């Protein structure tokens with residue numbers, strides 16, 4: 001067995017391990033990897049997400065167990081300090097030694113810190129590791145302002161992070177424009193303007209002379225003698241390869257840093273390779289992850305004895321993420337030295353600048369840049385990289401909407417076009433995987449090909465390729481719910497209704513196969529509830545945990561309690577009851593975004609007792625745990641408001657009580673506003689009602705959430721009864737025809753014929769089913785029961801609410817901290 | 830927290846030294862799980878009635894270290910019986926404990942036997 005040692009457990013070092021392990025079918029190599037950081041390799045590209053997630057776990061490229069499983073020896077927290085080339089040994093700072101047959105340097109780089117006096121002061125940071133970010137977060141809590149030295153890609157990312165921490169943020173750039181390596185003067189100006197609109201302050205043509213302050217920085221002084229008072233500084237002035245180890249052991253390095261390698265990634269010692277940001281290839285350091293992965297691949301192919309592959313440079317196209325303004329550059333973006341014809345499109349009003357560089361003969365796209373709208377990036381990148389022939393009017397490529405007619409560009413790409421540059425996957429690889437494996441879902445394509453798993457920029461393109469591929473194969477992909485049922489939700493609903501099936505097992509025995517799973521069980525539970533309205537806990541093990549315990553599960557495994565407060569109206573007495581109950585059971589209380597009160601942190605065994613007290617005081621379940629009607633928000637309306645046209649509170653309560661407990665493919669939200677000032681935000685709801693001079697306007701299919709969408713007007717100036725009638729029909733139609741977990745907005749977006757069709761069915765009864773829909777809704781209303789009341793009054797149902805079957809003890813792992821005088825769960829493990 | 834994880838070690842049928850009498854079979858939900866306390870250990874026991882099979886694993890989900898798996902839905906993928914964690918729906922084989930859709934480590938599993946209407950869980954000490 002040959003011993004391979006990798007120095008550096010960063011992104012590229014890890015990728016090398018993964019690839020070598022995969023290629024090494026006959027276990028000819030034993031791999032050890034040394035990392036100086038304490039964590040195993042993590043995703044540096046998405047480092048800034050640490051600010052929002054604050055969890056290193058989700059950034060890890062692989063867990064420690066992964067290395068164990070693959071028999072790769074992982075030694076973290078250990079720096080390699082010497083290479084003894086003569087004896088083929090490495091030595092670590094702990095004094096341990098290890099022999100190698102093949103050595104791979106993947107030591108990456110460090111941020112370049114210019115020689116300015118004062119860089120050692122407290123409050124000066126770089127932006128490279130999780131540790132750096134932790135320090136920045138800590139320090140940032142106590143200060144008001146931050147400056148970032150360097151207005152390049154990384155500098156702007158750091159600036160946005162500082163800005164999102166609530167700091168007054170300055171960017172200081174030496175050159176006369178931002179991101180000078182990727183953008184021309186006009187593009188940079190548009191970007192600058194957009195960033196200034198966001199609230200960042202940009203200083204150009206500034207060279208810093210001194211970082212001043214007594215131990216801790218308080219100001220920057222520039223060579224033009226101007227001064228900026230600031231509490232924190234993040235230096236982002238480029239990178240320097242970590243070649244110190246290579247230098248010490250006599251490997252050839254470049255004048256400005258980097259370990260010199262040939263096209264096979266060999267250093268001047270043929271037993272030692274260098275890959276990633278430390279490698280200097282053709283006088284070039286590649287500060288991106290994709291070329292690093294390509295280098296890893298070149299070495300792995302050699303070691304595994306596969307077809308020889310050489311590294312021939314790499315495209316440096318990038319898309320900037322996170323700064324709130326889309327920016328991308330591709331190919332030869334500036335085209336400073338090649339003769340070309342630029343085509344430029346600028347829309348100052350919306351902050352968009354696009355430039356493409358066309359070869360002199362007009363046949364080829366050399367590169368370009370996009371600011372403000374990078375939607376065309378993938379397409380343009382593909383054309384550039386694959387030397388595709390340009391259309392007769394190349395300006396169509398960037399001229400807004402006109403380019404959209406080429407939505408199916410995916411399929412006209414050649415098979416060898418690289419689609420995912422992080423993982424080096426071509427269109428052909430994707431098409432082949434789809435055909436060979438009969439892949440039907442994006443998730444499957446991701447899992448099989450690994451496309452989209454890096455930066456994710458290629459996801460839309462992969463989706464298009466997949467759809468086109470399905471079409472070309474003449475395949476209509478049916479939205480069946482999972483491997484156990486080859487039916488759509490709508491078909492299952494019809495079966496359940498026509499065959500009068502009331503239990504999951506009966507349905508599985510007659511129409512399914514296997515033993516069911518966490519996908520089909522809740523879907524069918526929901527259909528059964530929408531059809532028969534029987535108590536859902538009678539079939540508790542097919543419910544999602546929230547429905548099984550009639551409460552929302554929290555971090556740590558406790559649950560929340562949300563009583564219904566129709567229309568958001570509540571008496572002082574009821575408020576007092578909520579307060580007393582919360583106090584007695586030590587629950588965290590919070591006013592929700594839905595005009596009611598959530599009580600958090602109940603143990604599973606406490607739930608029935610808590611609900612018993614609430615029910616005795618006249619409360620009922622709020623169904624916050626179900627894909628069911630949630631809240632009908634109201635504004636105060638004509639009873640108090642000087643503008644109110646009708647009594648929106650009364651109507652909201654009527655609507656909420658009518659549809660309470662109604663289960664649907666996804667949750668349902670509503671609101672009633674007393675006039676068009678719209679204080680209840682009805683137009684962001686699944687169905688929303690707004691008072692007019694003579695009645696109500698009914699809006700449908702809006703939502704907030706991840707993809708906000710405004711509701712559209714279904715019918716205007718309705719009287720109370722007609723409004724209710726239309727809502728009955730609308731809701732029942734949605735319940736019967738939507739796919740699982742599609743909100744009404746998504747449902748409408750997919751509905752052939754759209755809102756006009758919907759109006760036709762609901763208002764004109766074009767399908768002749770209006771009566772039936774109304775009757776079905778009436779059945780749901782007549783059979784409504786408060787689930788919690790049923791449980792509280794039923795000893796055998798109540799008995800299910802405990803943590804252990806064999807003990808009355810409670811879970812000893814529930815831990816809380818106190819924040820602002822209330823408890824909150826301890827952080828995830 | 831890792832120490833919590835380390836408490837759970839798979840017990841093979843041949844290594845069982847103690848059969849712990851946990852509770853009556855009728856105390857366990859049909860086609861679902863419930864949690865058994867054994868000394869300091871929380872063990873999830875699954876009554877896979879549809880297949881007439883019983884399984885036991887650690888109650889601790891390795892993903893975010895939550896004591897929760899007994900409240901997960903059970904089911905199958907192909908022929909493999911599995912449980913899905915209620916928190917983020919990571920799924921694990923009930924037979925081998927293997928993680929079926931993620932990088933977190935596998936579950937420790939324990940032998941189960943049914944005698945005279947009682948559920949027994951096998952431990953190695």
Ligand code: SRM
Pocket residue numbers: 552553554560562590591592593594595596597598624630631667669684685702703704705706707743
């Ligand atoms: C408690 C509350 C936040 C708050 O403190 O204000 C809340 C809490 C949760 N929301 Fe929400 N949402 C709350 C109002 C909202 C709102 C605002 C509103 O209703 O006016 C929205 C946007 C409006 C909308 O839905 O259109 C909202 C959009 C979501 C979404 C995204 C839905 C979407 O279509 O994209 C989810 C995820 C989902 O449902 O799949 C979600 C899911 C959740 C879950 C259930 C996540 C989960 O599964 O654990 C949270 C449960 C916390 C808990 O343990 O109780 N929550 N959530 C609010 C409860 C309102 C209530 O009284 O029932």
Ligand SMILES: Cc1cc2nc3c(=O)[nH]c(=O)nc-3n(C[C@H](O)[C@H](O)[C@H](O)COP(=O)(O)OP(=O)(O)OC[C@H]3O[C@@H](n4cnc5c(N)ncnc54)[C@H](O)[C@@H]3O)c2cc1C
Pocket residue numbers: 007008009010011012013014034035036037044045046047048078079080081106107108109127128129154157242245275276277278286287288289290292
């Ligand atoms: C905030 C941020 C955003 C970025 N965004 C993007 C992006 O959008 N797109 C993109 O392509 N790239 C991006 N990058 C760059 C990308 O992260 C790097 O190109 C990539 O991480 C390089 O991988 P590497 O393995 O060569 O180096 P690294 O990931 O730095 O890994 C090197 C590792 O080796 C260790 N090491 C060094 N010397 C020793 C030693 N002697 N002994 C033991 N261990 C040692 C180091 O501690 C380090 O963990 C970004 C970088 C940052 C910091």
Ligand code: SF4
Pocket residue numbers: none
């Ligand atoms: S937005 Fe809603 S789902 Fe997200 S953290 Fe807040 S409450 Fe939870």
Ligand code: FES
Pocket residue numbers: 890891892893894895914915916917918919
């Ligand atoms: S805690 Fe179990 S899947 Fe996340």
